Amino acid sequence: MKLTQGACTCPAHMGGRIISKHLPTCKSNKMATQVPMEYAFEMASSNIRYGENATSEVGMDAANLKAKRVMVLTDPNIAKLRPMKTAIESLEANKVNYTVFDKVRVEPSDISFKEAIAFARKYQPDLYIAVGGGSTIDTAKAANLYTEYPDADFLDFVNAPIGKGLPIDKTLRPLIAIPTTAGTGSETTGASIFDFKSMNVKTGIANRALKPVLGIVDPLNIRSGPLSVQISAGLDVLFLFVRSGIYTHASTYLHPYSHSLESYTAIPYKLRGPAPENPLLRPAYQGSNPISDVWSIKALKMVVDSLPKIKKDVNDYKAQSEMILAATYAGIGFGNAGVHLCHGMSYPISGLVKNYNHPEYPTDHSLVPHGVSVAITAPSVFSFTSAMYPERHLQIAQIFGADISNAKLADAGAILADRIRQFLYNLELPDGISAFGYTYSDIEKLVQGTLPQHRVTKLAPLAAGTEDLSKIFENSLKLYN
Structure with missing residues (x-):
C-alpha cells in the first residue's frame, strides 16, 4: 500500500508536497494515512x-x-x-x-x-x-x-x-x-x-x-491581424508545455509556448496525490505523464522554431500553420498533464491590472494578454523549479539552443532562465511586470491572488509558498535590466 503525500511535514516534502521518492518509507511521515497513491492517468482529447x-x-x-x-x-x-x-x-x-x-x-x-x-x-x-x-x-x-x-x-x-x-x-x-x-x-x-x-x-x-x-x-x-496577438498566443503554447481573436500577433503565439514548458515540468502523475475514490473524480490536470510528454516536447520544438519566423515576417504562412498545429499538440499535452506556476501567477497579473492595454489588442478594458502574462514570470519560475528534475530543465534549454554538453545539473535553472529571457527579448516582450504598472508594493496582492490557484499551482514540481512566490514576482519586475 502506497501512502498519500498530504500529511508528511518533513523537510524533504516541503510542507506536504512530495519532492522525494522516499515517502513510502519516510519515518518522519507519522501522520500519513493508508490511502492508495494515484496509480493511473487518463488521456482525453477532442x-x-x-x-x-x-x-x-x-x-x-x-x-x-x-x-x-x-x-x-x-x-x-x-x-x-x-x-x-x-x-x-x-x-x-x-x-x-x-x-x-x-x-x-x-x-x-x-x-x-x-x-x-x-x-x-x-x-x-x-x-x-x-x-x-x-x-x-x-x-x-x-x-x-x-x-x-x-x-x-x-x-x-x-x-x-x-x-x-x-x-x-x-x-x-x-x-x-x-x-x-x-x-x-x-x-x-x-x-x-x-x-x-x-x-x-x-x-x-x-x-x-x-x-x-x-x-x-x-x-x-x-492569416490576418496584428503581430502582437500572434506572439501572445504562441507564448501560451510554449509555456503550457514546460484569447479570443483571429489576430496572429506574437502575443497570440506565446500561449502554446507556456503550455508546453509547464506540462513537461509538472509533477509526475503518480506523485500528484491520492487516487480518487471514483474515476469520475480524477482531475483533468493530472501531472506529467508519458503520453503528454510526447505532445508537449513536439509542441515546444515547433514553437521555438516557428515563433521567431513569425516575428520576422507576420505573413510567413508556413510558420503560422506550424503554430496553430503546435497549439493543438500542446493542448493535448497540457489538457491532460496540466500547467503550474506560470499560469497560477498569470491569473492575478491579468486580474489586477488597471491601466495597461497591450499593443494591437482591440479591447475597451485594461488587458494583459494571457500568453504574455504567463511568459513574463517564466525565467524566474523555471530557475526556481529546476531544483526538481534538472535534467528536464536542461533538455528544454537545449531546445532553446543552449549547449548543455558540459552543463552541471545545478546550473540547469540559470541556463534555462537565460535562454528564455533571450527568447522573450527577441520577441520584444514587455520588460517585466513593471511594464504593466506593477511595483514592489503590489507583490503581496499578486501573491495572495496566486495562492488560491490550487488547480495549477499544486502541479508545480516544487512547492511554492508565500516567500517563494514573492521572490519570483520580485525577480519578474524586470526581465532584461
Missing part, C-alpha cells in the same frame, strides 16, 4: 480535423449531428472576419438553423460568461459552435455547462477553493470549436478560464465533460 478551409465543412457537421438549433459564439471582431463568414455560409448552405452570440469578451469574466449563459438558456441550443480564440471557446463551454444545469449556482463547478469544484455527471450538448488563434489549445481541452471580478483573479472550470466533440483547426483562420 477529435481534431486539420486542413486549409476545413471550416467550410462545419455546416455538414451540424447536419450530420441532426442539429436543429445551433448557437454560434464569437467576439465582435471575429464576427466581421473570414472565419465567421465561412462558418455561417456553411451552415446556410446546409440549411441549418442557427443564431449568433457575438458578445464574447476578450479575456472573459464571470460577468461575460453569465451573459452568454443567459442567452443560451433562453435559446436552448442542441449544438454549440465557437469561432474564435480561447476566450470564445471557453465561453461556449461555460454556456453549454450551465444551460444543462439550470439550477446550479455559478460557483458550483468553478475550481476549488474559489468554487466548489463539483463533478459534472451529465452529458453536455456537443460543441464544435474553430480556433482563430494559434494559442490556447482550448479546442482540445476541458478547461474554461475567466476573470473572477469580485476577487480580481483568474480561475476556471476544468472537467473532461467540457471538451469539444470536434476541433476544426484551419490554418487559413489565423
Whole structure:
C-alpha cells in the first residue's frame, strides 16, 4: 500500500508536497494515512480535423449531428472576419438553423460568461459552435455547462477553493470549436478560464465533460491581424508545455509556448496525490505523464522554431500553420498533464491590472494578454523549479539552443532562465511586470491572488509558498535590466 503525500511535514516534502521518492518509507511521515497513491492517468482529447478551409465543412457537421438549433459564439471582431463568414455560409448552405452570440469578451469574466449563459438558456441550443480564440471557446463551454444545469449556482463547478469544484455527471450538448488563434489549445481541452471580478483573479472550470466533440483547426483562420496577438498566443503554447481573436500577433503565439514548458515540468502523475475514490473524480490536470510528454516536447520544438519566423515576417504562412498545429499538440499535452506556476501567477497579473492595454489588442478594458502574462514570470519560475528534475530543465534549454554538453545539473535553472529571457527579448516582450504598472508594493496582492490557484499551482514540481512566490514576482519586475 502506497501512502498519500498530504500529511508528511518533513523537510524533504516541503510542507506536504512530495519532492522525494522516499515517502513510502519516510519515518518522519507519522501522520500519513493508508490511502492508495494515484496509480493511473487518463488521456482525453477532442477529435481534431486539420486542413486549409476545413471550416467550410462545419455546416455538414451540424447536419450530420441532426442539429436543429445551433448557437454560434464569437467576439465582435471575429464576427466581421473570414472565419465567421465561412462558418455561417456553411451552415446556410446546409440549411441549418442557427443564431449568433457575438458578445464574447476578450479575456472573459464571470460577468461575460453569465451573459452568454443567459442567452443560451433562453435559446436552448442542441449544438454549440465557437469561432474564435480561447476566450470564445471557453465561453461556449461555460454556456453549454450551465444551460444543462439550470439550477446550479455559478460557483458550483468553478475550481476549488474559489468554487466548489463539483463533478459534472451529465452529458453536455456537443460543441464544435474553430480556433482563430494559434494559442490556447482550448479546442482540445476541458478547461474554461475567466476573470473572477469580485476577487480580481483568474480561475476556471476544468472537467473532461467540457471538451469539444470536434476541433476544426484551419490554418487559413489565423492569416490576418496584428503581430502582437500572434506572439501572445504562441507564448501560451510554449509555456503550457514546460484569447479570443483571429489576430496572429506574437502575443497570440506565446500561449502554446507556456503550455508546453509547464506540462513537461509538472509533477509526475503518480506523485500528484491520492487516487480518487471514483474515476469520475480524477482531475483533468493530472501531472506529467508519458503520453503528454510526447505532445508537449513536439509542441515546444515547433514553437521555438516557428515563433521567431513569425516575428520576422507576420505573413510567413508556413510558420503560422506550424503554430496553430503546435497549439493543438500542446493542448493535448497540457489538457491532460496540466500547467503550474506560470499560469497560477498569470491569473492575478491579468486580474489586477488597471491601466495597461497591450499593443494591437482591440479591447475597451485594461488587458494583459494571457500568453504574455504567463511568459513574463517564466525565467524566474523555471530557475526556481529546476531544483526538481534538472535534467528536464536542461533538455528544454537545449531546445532553446543552449549547449548543455558540459552543463552541471545545478546550473540547469540559470541556463534555462537565460535562454528564455533571450527568447522573450527577441520577441520584444514587455520588460517585466513593471511594464504593466506593477511595483514592489503590489507583490503581496499578486501573491495572495496566486495562492488560491490550487488547480495549477499544486502541479508545480516544487512547492511554492508565500516567500517563494514573492521572490519570483520580485525577480519578474524586470526581465532584461
